[in-house]
Amino acid sequence: MHLFLLGVSHRTAPVDLRERLDFSSRDVGAAVETLAARASAAESVVLSTCNRSEIYVASSEPSRAREELIAFLSEYHQLPRDAFLPHLFTYDDTAAAHHLFSVSAGLDSLVIGEPQILGQVKDAYQAAADRHCTGPLLNKTFHWAFGVGKRVRSETGLGEGAVSVSFAAVALARKIFGRLQGRRVLVVGAGEIGALTAHHLRSHGVAEIVITSRTAAHAEALAAETGGRAVPWSDMPRAMGRADIVVTATGSQRPIITRAEVEAVTGRRRPDPLFIIDIAVPRDVDPAVGEIEQVFLYNIDDLQGIVQENLARRGGEIARAEAIVAEELSRFTAWQRSRRAIPTVIALRQRFDDIRRSELERLETKLGGLPPDARARVDEVTRLIVEKLLLEPTEQLKALPDEETQAVYTEAVSRLFRLGDGSDEPDASPMDERRRRK
Amino acid sequence: MNVLPLILYAAAGVAYAVHFATRRPQAGRLATTVLVFAAFAHTFVIGMQTMEVRHVPFANASSAISTFVWLLALSYLYLEMTSDERSMGVFIAPMLAGLQTIPAWSPGIERIDPMLDSPSFWMHVSSLLFAYASFALAAVLGLTYVVQFTEIKKKHLGFFYTRLPSLQTLDIMNARAVAVGWLFLTVGVVVGVIWVTQARAAAPDDPNLRAMSLDDPKIFVAVLTWGLYSFAVLARRMMGWSGRRAAWLSAVGFTIVLLNFLPISYFVRTSHTF
Numbered sequence: 001m002h003l004f005l006l007g008v009s010h011r012t013a014p015v016d017l018r019e020r021l022d023f024s025s026r027d028v029g030a031a032v033e034t035l036a037a038r039a040s041a042a043e044s045v046v047l048s049t050c051n052r053s054e055i056y057v058a059s060s061e062p063s064r065a066r067e068e069l070i071a072f073l074s075e076y077h078q079l080p081r082d083a084f085l086p087h088l089f090t091y092d093d094t095a096a097a098h099h100l101f102s103v104s105a106g107l108d109s110l111v112i113g114e115p116q117i118l119g120q121v122k123d124a125y126q127a128a129a130d131r132h133c134t135g136p137l138l139n140k141t142f143h144w145a146f147g148v149g150k151r152v153r154s155e156t157g158l159g160e161g162a163v164s165v166s167f168a169a170v171a172l173a174r175k176i177f178g179r180l181q182g183r184r185v186l187v188v189g190a191g192e193i194g195a196l197t198a199h200h201l202r203s204h205g206v207a208e209i210v211i212t213s214r215t216a217a218h219a220e221a222l223a224a225e226t227g228g229r230a231v232p233w234s235d236m237p238r239a240m241g242r243a244d245i246v247v248t249a250t251g252s253q254r255p256i257i258t259r260a261e262v263e264a265v266t267g268r269r270r271p272d273p274l275f276i277i278d279i280a281v282p283r284d285v286d287p288a289v290g291e292i293e294q295v296f297l298y299n300i301d302d303l304q305g306i307v308q309e310n311l312a313r314r315g316g317e318i319a320r321a322e323a324i325v326a327e328e329l330s331r332f333t334a335w336q337r338s339r340r341a342i343p344t345v346i347a348l349r350q351r352f353d354d355i356r357r358s359e360l361e362r363l364e365t366k367l368g369g370l371p372p373d374a375r376a377r378v379d380e381v382t383r384l385i386v387e388k389l390l391l392e393p394t395e396q397l398k399a400l401p402d403e404e405t406q407a408v409y410t411e412a413v414s415r416l417f418r419l420g421d422g423s424d425e426p427d428a429s430p431m432d433e434r435r436r437r438k
Numbered sequence: 439m440n441v442l443p444l445i446l447y448a449a450a451g452v453a454y455a456v457h458f459a460t461r462r463p464q465a466g467r468l469a470t471t472v473l474v475f476a477a478f479a480h481t482f483v484i485g486m487q488t489m490e491v492r493h494v495p496f497a498n499a500s501s502a503i504s505t506f507v508w509l510l511a512l513s514y515l516y517l518e519m520t521s522d523e524r525s526m527g528v529f530i531a532p533m534l535a536g537l538q539t540i541p542a543w544s545p546g547i548e549r550i551d552p553m554l555d556s557p558s559f560w561m562h563v564s565s566l567l568f569a570y571a572s573f574a575l576a577a578v579l580g581l582t583y584v585v586q587f588t589e590i591k592k593k594h595l596g597f598f599y600t601r602l603p604s605l606q607t608l609d610i611m612n613a614r615a616v617a618v619g620w621l622f623l624t625v626g627v628v629v630g631v632i633w634v635t636q637a638r639a640a641a642p643d644d645p646n647l648r649a650m651s652l653d654d655p656k657i658f659v660a661v662l663t664w665g666l667y668s669f670a671v672l673a674r675r676m677m678g679w680s681g682r683r684a685a686w687l688s689a690v691g692f693t694i695v696l697l698n699f700l701p702i703s704y705f706v707r708t709s710h711t712f
Binding site: 154174177307 | 682
């Protein structure tokens with residue numbers, strides 16, 4: 001059984017083609033089921049995100065699988081083959097596993113190291129597993145890939161540091177407040193980045209989001225979108241007094257929050273810090289506000305600076321992440337090789353067991369007089385002898401260093417023991433053979 | 439005997455440093471494991487000494503330091519296991535190793551004045567040692583708070599920013615350590631006063647007992663320490679002194695504790711042996 005992969009990604013296809021080949025907007029599970037019903041592939045998983053659409057299959061004939069998958073893509077998305085053929089990439093066996101491991105590690109992402117991809121790979125696998133479309137090969141490969149993703153995340157800094165302004169703001173908030181549960185947020189101005197930051201903060205479980213804007217309708221709209229509460233513009237100082245995090249993003253030409261205003265609310269407030277994120281250009285908050293003891297003030301340039309530094313740091317971690325992928329890949333291929341030895345091992349065991357049984361049958365007349373427990377012991381002892389004889393050869397066959405050597409050894413074992421040969425005579429014991437030769 | 443814990447504390451320190459620098463989870467687990475072994479070894483050493491002299495060994499400065507190190511190691515391990523936060527180990531473990539060199543080099547002779555051999559005296563000393571261990575933790579938490587605070591405030595998100603826990607976590611842990619320390623300090627001082635009153639009644643002519651008053655530098659500094667930590671506890675409750683102020687207070691407090699513990703014990707004659 002071979003691992004085979006076919007797909008498009010942000011590296012090979014433009015966004016409009018990726019959109020047309022996207023499975024995630026429709027039900028991925030249904031797509032896997034459709035695929036499983038028509039293709040010869042024994043196992044399949046469809047991974048579809050905004051940056052990639054990839055189909056992983058386990059197939060005994062990769063070339064046939066390729067044709068079938070292309071036909072499937074064309075029919076499922078109602079696209080002529082020629083529209084996507086030049087953008088397709090295909091990999092099999094080790095290369096396919098390498099690709100999946102790199103994807104799970106975040107090495108193949110548009111933003112290197114982005115953390116969502118591992119979850120998306122897991123979801124894709126789960127959707128296929130729930131519909132019984134996976135089997136031994138894909139189960140093992142995908143679980144291995146999850147492990148690679150986890151290792152890269154915990155052992156390198158590849159996924160570390162926010163690489164977007166709104167994530168950087170949330171990361172800072174978490175370094176100040178720890179968990180954000182129970183914290184209150186004030187959003188001043190209802191622009192796009194303000195809304196995005198409010199969404200991120202909401203997903204981290206903040207207790208309350210209060211929104212104020214000069215145009216009340218904008219505040220109301222964003223409040224409805226983020227599950228927050230809109231307050232009149234004139235209530236801003238009071239709302240700031242209650243807030244732990246303030247996000248300002250108005251189009252005002254002059255600062256709307258002065259040092260005196262912040263001092264007025266921090267003087268009265270509890271000792272907890274106040275984190276002000278000023279993402280407006282020109283700035284909404286007087287820089288002198290940052291001098292107040294409990295106030296942490298970050299503007300858009302500060303946040304963009306953090307993003308740039310993080311991107312540079314991630315770049316430096318790529319080599320370490322790739323080394324982990326390579327290490328896991330060599331272990332994975334060793335596992336695959338050991339798996340290829342399995343049919344030979346099974347045949348060898350079968351052969352030995354057949355000999356054992358035929359010998360026992362031959363001796364039936366002599367053993368017939370034995371009581372049942374002694375018979376059982378004879379059976380057990382002969383079985384154990386066979387087990388012990390085969391233990392070392394089995395291990396050795398599984399642990400062979402490369403495919404060529406393995407092919408030579410399997411061939412040798414098959415010949416030596418006449419495996420898979422219908423003409424063998426299980427009745428002929430080694431003793432008989434010797435007698436015959438004499 | 440005190441050398442084995444010293445080696446293990448030092449090894450744990452190295453592992454914590456590797457964990458802090460590389461952030462490899464295995465290094466962190468190794469560090470904790472080594473520290474647990476160090477604490478076990480130290481427990482064994484202190485247990486043996488206790489069997490030998492029939493009381494917990496803290497009748498001289500050296501053995502008191504050893505007991506203090508042991509209590510600090512246990513308190514730290516408790517903190518680490520309850521908060522699942524290993525980054526403090528890089529500061530605590532070297533401190534353990536550094537202080538443990540004193541009992542390892544000069545073990546001191548554990549001879550005890552029969553007058554001191556009373557339950558209230560042991561309670562006095564052990565409460566104070568435990569209080570000091572808590573203050574040591576509070577000071578380390580406070581200093582790391584200041585480091586983290588400065589990095590975030592100055593927008594210089596460097597080496598420590600990514601490795602240290604959030605300001606809120608550090609502040610809460612600091613508050614807890616100070617509160618526990620203050621409680622034990624209070625118990626230690628009160629029991630000490632009770633013990634002196636009883637001992638004076640029993641031996642009115644003893645010069646050491648007579649000298650036990652606020653004029654004695656050791657006692658004076660201890661009371662000063664108590665005053666400072668009482669202020670820290672109250673100021674947090676009443677005046678909202680948390681964060682950086684509380685962090686500095688606990689650092690200053692522990693400096694005074696250290697002064698009282700080491701130089702004053704060694705260089706100034708006081709009514710106390712340590």
